[in-house]
Amino acid sequence: MRKMSWSKEKKKAYGKAKTEASKATWYENLAAGIKDNNVPWRKPWKGGATMPRNLKSKKTYRGGNIVALWFWGLSRGYTDLRFATRKQLIEKGYNIKGLKNGEGCLIKFAKTSNYKVEDKDTGEETMRSGFVTRWYEVFCVEQCEDYEAPEVKDEDLSVTPESDMMESFYGYVDSQDTLTLERQGSRAFYRVSGDLIRLPAHADFETQLGEVMTAMHEAVHSTGHPKRAERNLASKFGSPEYAYEELVAELGALIVTLSLGGEFNPYVLQEEHANSQAYLKHWLDACKNQDSALDKAFSQAQAAADFILNNCSVEEEVIA
Incomplete structure (x- = not known):
């Protein structure tokens, strides 16, 4: 034939x-x-x-x-x-x-x-x-x-301690000239106008993992500053644009945390972050072109994660 x-x-x-x-x-x-x-960023992972x-x-x-x-x-x-x-x-x-x-x-x-x-x-x-x-x-x-x-092997199952994860977070903050970290109050947030990350005091977190997860989430938000990856951070709480930025932060934090070998558990995030699913669904429903919107979100999450990972090394003190 x-x-x-x-x-x-x-x-x-x-x-x-x-x-x-x-x-x-x-x-x-x-x-x-x-x-x-x-979705993966709503489930626990280790290492x-x-x-x-x-x-x-x-x-x-x-x-x-x-x-x-x-x-x-x-x-x-x-x-x-x-x-x-x-x-x-x-x-x-x-x-x-x-x-x-x-x-x-x-x-x-x-x-x-x-x-x-x-x-x-x-x-x-x-x-x-x-x-x-x-x-x-x-x-x-x-x-x-x-x-x-x-x-x-045992090393394959090892998870980076929360204390080391926080050192990576501090290393990222220290690497940025204008980025400031405050430890006070009961809420965690990033404010682009002052280039400020605010976290509750260490003792106010119920778990060390909760502190790490919250810190990494806000770190990803901070990459949206005009001096860094520049994203729209002026959106109103609950709006589709707000939900989009939450998607970038959630996925970006997942990539950063697991790339550093840490434990990822979204259930320990502060309530306003953990309950963003409804806003995220609203954002997706509002998108005229869902394919393009998802593509952009994943790309920006990866870019945010790369920025943090490239700037989170901790400088060791040299003792003469």
Whole structure:
């Protein structure tokens, strides 16, 4: 039987349709998770070992991919959050028999690409650059027939102490010239007008973890200052814009905390932060383009987390 050949245009159209379908599924799952309050940043986690990572590169996924993989793994009961494409699984010696298309999780990969553009009038070619987004299906190692749970070492289970986490927080505050920290009152907040983080006194927190979680949440808010990542921090409490910033802060705090190897538990946050789900749902419902809004939120959360992680090192005192 003669094999049908597709024209270049038909292949391009098919690829575009497949990409659009992948995008739609990806965003639908995330939007549903937010509305149902079934999202990673609303659940307890321990240590950096729980971060979804690539099997081959061992690198942690970023931005929206973290959320997508966590959400996907949570709903299926997986605990070994190492992911890979079919090709990568084969390279690592895994048996992929039985893995079918559509049974994995879709993630997106964006990179800068250079391409040629031809002038229709002169025929002259010029080089341009832009972002190219590709969608890949990855599978959890637990889906493979020959999967064996890896030997867990003591260091893999260790969690960074709360005292060390707070030192990282103080290191971030000290690294910013205008950022001020006050320890007083009963509420925690960040005020952009004075570039001020206010936290209750250490003794006023019921748990050390509650102090860490609250501090990291406010630290992410502080990255929205015009001198840093610059986000809209002037929104009214309860508004869709307020809910958007809370999403950035919640997800950003999750990334920072687990990247530092600490424990993450949203249940110990102050009440005004822990009860932001209703505002978040309201924000998502109000978005005309939910895909674009979610994309922006995840991107800004990752940027905020990166900013803190790059500026939270504690300088050791040199004793002569």
